[in-house]
Amino acid sequence: MTLAATVAPLLPPVSTVAAQTGSAVPDQPATGPMPRPMTREDLEPFVDGIMSQRLERDSIAGAAIAVVKDGAVLFEKGYGYADVERRTPVRADQTLFGVASISKTFTATAVMQLVEQGKLNLDADVQSYLDFPLRKDFPEPVTLRQLLTHTAGLQENGKDLLEAPETISDLGQFLRSHQLPQIFRPGSRVAYSNFGNSLAGYVVERVSGQPFAAYVADHILKPLGMAHSTFAAPVPADLAPLMSKEYKLSSEPPRPVEYLARRPAGGMYSTADDMARYMIAHLQDGAYGDARILEEATARTMHTIQWRARPDAPGIAVAFYQSAANGRFALAHGGDLSYQHSYLWLVPSERLGVFLIFNSSGTDMVRIRSAVWQSLLDRYLPPAGPLPEPAANAAQDARAVAGAYLTTRRAQTTILTLFSSLGTVDVTAHPDGSISVAGLTRYDGSPRTFWSDGKLMFREHNGEGHTVTFVTGASGRPDVMVVDSIAEYERQGAFNGHVLALLLAGAVAVLLAAALLWPISTLVRWRLKRPLRETMPLPVRRRRLAVNGVILVALVLIALVAIYVQALASLDLTVLSVRFDPAMRVFQVLAALVCLGALFTLWSAVIAWRRREGSILSRTGLSLVTLSLLVMAATIAGQHLLTPSLAY
Incomplete structure (x- = not known):
């Protein structure tokens, strides 16, 4: 769990709505033909090999995967056990997992439904939809667009993260009593916020007149036939027996089921099969069979990049964020509870979606997800073409950006500020002109290395195609670092967390x-x-x-x-x-x-x-x-x- 960010806007005026209009899949390079066709016959044994090896080696109890292609489920399967003691196998169409922060995309979908009905405006002051005063520390209003792109300036808010199923609180009352000061001017920084997304979920509740869980069930889950999915807490009695147990390691006893108080931001339980339906709907601009959860134009707006640190950088759409897929444009979202970990990737140009979830933390959960995704990419979607050679001034750029940085996702005015302040991240310049960022490793444990394009955009040359972008401040010095699109950091001075x-x-x-x-x-x-x-x-x-x-x-x-x-x-x-x-x-x-x-x-x-x-x-x-x-x-x-x- 992360406790995570600081001061005034240093970004140039790129605007929070850097791309309200335009292509839903911007900056997409031309893709070459796939050297290996993605078929179930080829995919299943390939994934079986990866998953069987990973589950055993990394002490994972169970997992599930769903792959959709061209509007249909290409492959879905469960691996390992939902209940180790009872030897209950994971079933892709029945076993419920907590999808954690992938829930945020459902909240955003609900908001966009109400936007297309004219009941919500993404750029209106969110206060107009609330029944309690929202704390404001800057004169600018907070908007739904900012809440759904993590640019509302909110600091990390983690108290009462979990609730017991017998004491689930009212969403509005919870949000009212758990407000913290803003630490950034709205629209100036990306600072990932569970509170902000939950606030958007409460707006859905207020405007629709339905409890949030009921609204999502009626307007998203039922139209898509997602019969094994729910935001309800506790999970309904008919679904509770299908829930996977949660494990730190497969060799240890299961842990209690986690119910998040900020439910719109991370409280949904679902199956791999249900998530396949959801991915198909988004890849088809809101349509799934005869059902439609979003109009085509609304879906395209949702998938369009809304925020970029600078015009040529990867960005954030409505809830989804731009991800790396061997040079292709992809939308993604990850999810992490204490012991359940998931990821969802959409590659619109290939009409491809992948959902992956594990019911255990295992020995190295972060790299497991990356390993599975990278393996799929390398086999079926290898790089479309060679990346540009490092710029002649790459070494100079590397030296310019080297230093200590602090995440914007942080506590800054609370009793937990110290833990955030000590979380300094180092950017190291190497003799070959590349940089590495502490904590960014490939699935095999080796550090990811990045080379400059000559404009302080550093690209990975030996992996999925991740980027590290730097933004200069008024002094002309690189002051802000953005890893891919969602993780933003501010440069620290001589007195930093290390000191x-x-x-x-x-x-x-x-x-x-x-x-x-x-x-x-x-x-x-x-x-x-x-x-x-x-x-x-x-x-x-x-x-x-x-x-x-x-x-x-x-x-x-x-x-x-x-x-x-x-x-x-x-x-x-x-x-x-x-x-x-x-x-x-x-x-x-x-x-x-x-x-x-x-x-x-x-x-x-x-x-x-x-x-x-x-x-x-x-x-x-x-x-x-x-x-x-x-x-x-x-x-x-x-x-x-x-x-x-x-x-x-």
Whole structure:
């Protein structure tokens, strides 16, 4: 789960609606003939080989895939188990999975239905559709187009991510009570937002007069015959027995079913077969058999790029984002719950759609999805032609963009700001003129490398055709990085997450050393038959004891942070719920004591040096402790750890 972004617009005025009109499949290169025809007879054994190997090697319990081509299901199949203990196999037409963020495309489809009916306007102030005041931190209105392209300027919003099925909240009430400050001017940044998409879903609910789940069922699922799909929470009784279990590893017990409070953004359950119908409808501009969920013009608008960081960069359509497919234009969306992971790709020029889902995280879920997709591309849709050679100034461009960057999908004003600030991503320039971006690896684990086209657009030459685009700010320096289309990062200065991490690590090391020296120094004095305590006046001894108390409080705080981080890493999302608020307050009390203690320790150190109390060595140690506590105090204050609000 990601907790994720900063300041004013640095992009040139490309407009949030960079392509309201025009081709639904822009910038599509001419494609050559497929060297290997995609047939079920060839596809099935090929996918069988990949999936059987991957499931066993990566400890995945079960998976399903659906491939559609030319308006029909070409291939769909389940692999492994929906329930390991009962040996229940995955069935493509019956086993329900949580499709997570792919749900956002259903929310967008519902919005577009109401747009074509004249009930909604993508560019109207969304406040006009709401029954509660939407928090605004900039004068510009927030629009549905911005909500559906993640450009509304919202910061990461993760509290109460999951809900128990017996306590599912009202969508409107939930959104009203979980608002956070905007951190970007609307239309200036891409900052992926579950809250924003859920807000669009609530607009559907408000304008249609139906609960969101009921509206989607009546106007999308039923017309397409998606009888095994639902946004309802809990899942209806007739579908509940068909739900796949969720696993971290196939060898471990199943985890509880996850119900997202922000349901329009990630709460749908479906089967591979149902998702095949959905892909066909979008590939056919809203039509599926005799049914139509969108008019052709509306569907084309939905598939048209609405936002680009710059005119020649990949962009975001309405909910779908532009993806890489060996040089061909593709629309895609991924989905991740704690343990269920999915992806959907549409390649309009080939009338091809692929849906892939796993019910386990396994040992490396990110690369598994990439491996399956890349394998399919290389076999059936190899690169249409050679990519341009790297520009003559590629090495110069690489050096210009190298540095530290921070995602725009971040917490910036909440108690979890620190975790976002430490998530700095490095761009490294290599001697051959290429760059690599930390965390971007190919399915075989090797780093993806990118070469400049001479205009700060870096293209991958040994993979699917991913891009890393840089945008210059007013200074003429590359200030913004966009990976493909949906992941945006801002350049950081000399003081960045790496520096903060080093300072905090140093502070922790000093405080631990100080705490360990107490028993060690006592033991040494005992062995040398010296007084167990250094002789000093009572006021001095009391100040030293107080400083020792501050050190202990700081170490307890550090230990609690470590436990919290470990809980997040193990996907224990109860630490992101209101039930954890009392523990957060205890955490804040300790943090406040550290801040006050740091000031007291600074005062003690100044007095010690002025009065020459104790040895030079002990005063130097006290000074190091003081600096360490001041680093902690500055971090606590600067990273909003004492904010009164526990909204995050």
